[in-house]
Amino acid sequence: MTTRPLRAAARLVATALGRRKRLFAVQVGAVLAGSLLLLAAWPRAYHVEARVLARPDPVLLALSNPELTVPTEDPVRLAAEAVRKRSNLQQIVREARLADSWTTSRAPLLRAKDLAVRALAGAPSPKDRDDALVDMLENRLYVLPEGATVVIGIEWPDGSAARAIVAGAVSAFLEERRSREISSVEESVAILGRYRDEADRTMAALPVSASPASLDASGAEDGGLIWRTSRAKMAAAEYERLSGRLTDARIELTGARTRFDRRYVVTQPAYLPRRAARPDGAAVLVAALMAGLLLGALSAVAAEAHADPRRPAEWHPGAGLGAVLAVLALATVLAVVAGDGRIGVAAAPVLIAAALYGLWAAPARGSALVLLFLALALESPGDAGGQWRSPLYTLGALMLANLNLTIPIRALRFTGLDVVTALLIVVILTRRAVRSAVDRSDAPAARPMDWAAAAWLGVVLVLWGYGLARGGDFRNSLWQVHQYLMLPFAYFVFRSALRGPRDYGALARVFVAAACVKACVALWVRLAVSANPDVLPTATSHGDSVLFACAAAIVVALLVEEAAPGRAAAAGVVLTLIAAGMVANNRRLAWVELAAALVAVYAVASFTRTKRRVRRAITLSLPLLVLYGAAGWTSSSRVFRPVAMVRSLVATHTDYSTSMRDIENFNLAWTLRGRPLLGSGFGHEYVEKVKAVDISSIFAQYRYVPHNSVLGLLAFGGVIGLSGVFLTLVVGVYLAARAHRFAGAPGERAAGLAVISAVIVYLIQCYGDMGFMSWTGVFTIAPALAVAGQLASATGAWPSAAKGE
Amino acid sequence: MIAKLLLVSIVIAAVVLPVRAARARSARLGLRQAILWMLAFNLFYLFAVRIIYPRL
Numbered sequence: 011m012t013t014r015p016l017r018a019a020a021r022l023v024a025t026a027l028g029r030r031k032r033l034f035a036v037q038v039g040a041v042l043a044g045s046l047l048l049l050a051a052w053p054r055a056y057h058v059e060a061r062v063l064a065r066p067d068p069v070l071l072a073l074s075n076p077e078l079t080v081p082t083e084d085p086v087r088l089a090a091e092a093v094r095k096r097s098n099l100q101q102i103v104r105e106a107r108l109a110d111s112w113t114t115s116r117a118p119l120l121r122a123k124d125l126a127v128r129a130l131a132g133a134p135s136p137k138d139r140d141d142a143l144v145d146m147l148e149n150r151l152y153v154l155p156e157g158a159t160v161v162i163g164i165e166w167p168d169g170s171a172a173r174a175i176v177a178g179a180v181s182a183f184l185e186e187r188r189s190r191e192i193s194s195v196e197e198s199v200a201i202l203g204r205y206r207d208e209a210d211r212t213m214a215a216l217p218v219s220a221s222p223a224s225l226d227a228s229g230a231e232d233g234g235l236i237w238r239t240s241r242a243k244m245a246a247a248e249y250e251r252l253s254g255r256l257t258d259a260r261i262e263l264t265g266a267r268t269r270f271d272r273r274y275v276v277t278q279p280a281y282l283p284r285r286a287a288r289p290d291g292a293a294v295l296v297a298a299l300m301a302g303l304l305l306g307a308l309s310a311v312a313a314e315a316h317a318d319p320r321r322p323a324e325w326h327p328g329a330g331l332g333a334v335l336a337v338l339a340l341a342t343v344l345a346v347v348a349g350d351g352r353i354g355v356a357a358a359p360v361l362i363a364a365a366l367y368g369l370w371a372a373p374a375r376g377s378a379l380v381l382l383f384l385a386l387a388l389e390s391p392g393d394a395g396g397q398w399r400s401p402l403y404t405l406g407a408l409m410l411a412n413l414n415l416t417i418p419i420r421a422l423r424f425t426g427l428d429v430v431t432a433l434l435i436v437v438i439l440t441r442r443a444v445r446s447a448v449d450r451s452d453a454p455a456a457r458p459m460d461w462a463a464a465a466w467l468g469v470v471l472v473l474w475g476y477g478l479a480r481g482g483d484f485r486n487s488l489w490q491v492h493q494y495l496m497l498p499f500a501y502f503v504f505r506s507a508l509r510g511p512r513d514y515g516a517l518a519r520v521f522v523a524a525a526c527v528k529a530c531v532a533l534w535v536r537l538a539v540s541a542n543p544d545v546l547p548t549a550t551s552h553g554d555s556v557l558f559a560c561a562a563a564i565v566v567a568l569l570v571e572e573a574a575p576g577r578a579a580a581a582g583v584v585l586t587l588i589a590a591g592m593v594a595n596n597r598r599l600a601w602v603e604l605a606a607a608l609v610a611v612y613a614v615a616s617f618t619r620t621k622r623r624v625r626r627a628i629t630l631s632l633p634l635l636v637l638y639g640a641a642g643w644t645s646s647s648r649v650f651r652p653v654a655m656v657r658s659l660v661a662t663h664t665d666y667s668t669s670m671r672d673i674e675n676f677n678l679a680w681t682l683r684g685r686p687l688l689g690s691g692f693g694h695e696y697v698e699k700v701k702a703v704d705i706s707s708i709f710a711q712y713r714y715v716p717h718n719s720v721l722g723l724l725a726f727g728g729v730i731g732l733s734g735v736f737l738t739l740v741v742g743v744y745l746a747a748r749a750h751r752f753a754g755a756p757g758e759r760a761a762g763l764a765v766i767s768a769v770i771v772y773l774i775q776c777y778g779d780m781g782f783m784s785w786t787g788v789f790t791i792a793p794a795l796a797v798a799g800q801l802a803s804a805t806g807a808w809p810s811a812a813k814g815e
Numbered sequence: 816m817i818a819k820l821l822l823v824s825i826v827i828a829a830v831v832l833p834v835r836a837a838r839a840r841s842a843r844l845g846l847r848q849a850i851l852w853m854l855a856f857n858l859f860y861l862f863a864v865r866i867i868y869p870r871l
Contacts, residue, residue: 458846680869683865724861732857740849741846777822777823
């Protein structure tokens, strides 16, 4: 990407601000005033929290009852259940008189809502109102364990009511514990007392002559007397036993009472909050100012573009600009206050509007390249083992993970990439429909590439429907098909957005820039989190192997084809940085991919001076390489780590990870046995004929998404699925290789080599590490296939339709 | 080692076969060759994974 568009954009904003001062000021003022007004009417939330220390007292417990074997409960763990019992919540509602305070504490906005609801549905009965308050308490009252402390808190619209609720909850907790720990002993004492009294009455009912002492002394042998004697002895023994147990229980009761006060200490009682926790007035004002400035700038630019007759029609947002800006100002005000002054939320309406406007107005190639950079360079949730987050984490999560991870709406089971790609397709199709000149292509993609991408989509849809018709699991099938489905659409975007060979320089720069960003991130994560691969196995993500290997292959292809004269030093710096990133990311597969890509580049590249030099260097260094390999074959020294890596790839004895992969491969081959033509279809797991280590606790979908995506495709799609998907890649390689032969310019030849390298790297990643399921894979191979199709047309390697063939 | 080579052979074939076919004089003939060779290889791969691989 050159800095020219950025400079032009900055100039456009500066000019617009200079000319539209009044509009700018009105928008800033509107957002500030609107936020202040809304803030006044916005519901308050007072936060109150209490803490109860629930420490064990084993000394007193052991002293009072050394023979106790009943395990003691963990009161902290059971606190939530104790406090949030329905009967306890009802009691809190009654004692805190929430029904009375609720109406008076309502904010003006909520009062208006209550009036509207009452007008429509009538006033609620006292019972309904109490039930609603209990439900609300159940949702808002939180009880959290913090070590040996129970934290009880709430956010409530009235401060004194919040204090009463938390105080009531603490009392409920203590009462529950008292009931559990003392009442049970009290009941035991009562039961033992009753039984002892019964034994006492039994003894008293016996004749005096049958008392154990007199019977022993007489030594009578009369049968009736012996029976009476035995009975008296048994009653006496029972009385003694029960008396002993009763004494123990009474000691335990005294101990439990003493223990309870020592064991449960309210370290922080419920307090009356001095001011509302939400909304935060200062934060809201700052956010309102920032969002207002942003909105003002956007409004000025939009108005300027709207009024400029020289701009193409597509740049005009339409006649309702005023209405759009007014709606945007309202949305900003709402976001400022509802987001409680969080800058990201406050700026979201303006940023989304700007992004949409940019997508609509800018040439599709610019949008597609920005999308590509974001897809490749942003971090996904779970990168760096979840141990490090960049400042752009939220943007990465929005773009690369399902939106419902960030926005709490379950239905959002798609990513930001899906949304932006869909919008780009809408823009492209609309421009085609109105015959716009904005995205006119120099070289339409060769037809076979389009047909192959369509075949990919068709095969995936058929396999998906087939798998679901066979009883497949829809939810888990989404894990399998999401990226497969996305690839043809991403291909369509790039083949329509890129104009032809003159855009490939920018495309290459985006790839290399993204790889450099990720390499820097990997190095930083190694420095900031851990350099130890046992602690942090991967510095960024597994999928970044594709990015690193492809970017390095692009640079090497440009060098070998002599397409970037005088840039050898810059290329050296870039390659060193990427190599450092690969080392930091610690993926063996990345080196395999790079090596395979370099072999392909060397094998297919033209006989340039550089290639001859490389060949000479390889020939000369071959004896040294053989010696190095032989010397280090059995060594574990760091000097011979490359040799150790090669050995691990070809050795017959395997490590734990390789054994697990071998078992998985065997199971995939076994799954294929029943249905070789169409496989099991998507939505099914592979058969675990041989049980490996169960990793479902880490990755529940592991049988839907095997590591070896190629064998997985064969198992789930059979030979028809495999052929349908591979057909696209084969056509891409064919067109790229042919275009390389026909290309006249070094840059075009380098582009052909880059496409072949990208397919090799992608396939190895698919074979070794879930490549078909990676966004990096999708956004590497989709532009590569687009380049293959266009390049074949541009170089004449494939006869274009215009020539009548 | 042979089992590994057998499984990874499809990755190699998916690149080598079309690059080889790209040398054909006619673009359409070369494309037809690339697709047919790949389909034939996929059938061999199916046989290899189903029959040969479990016995290695």
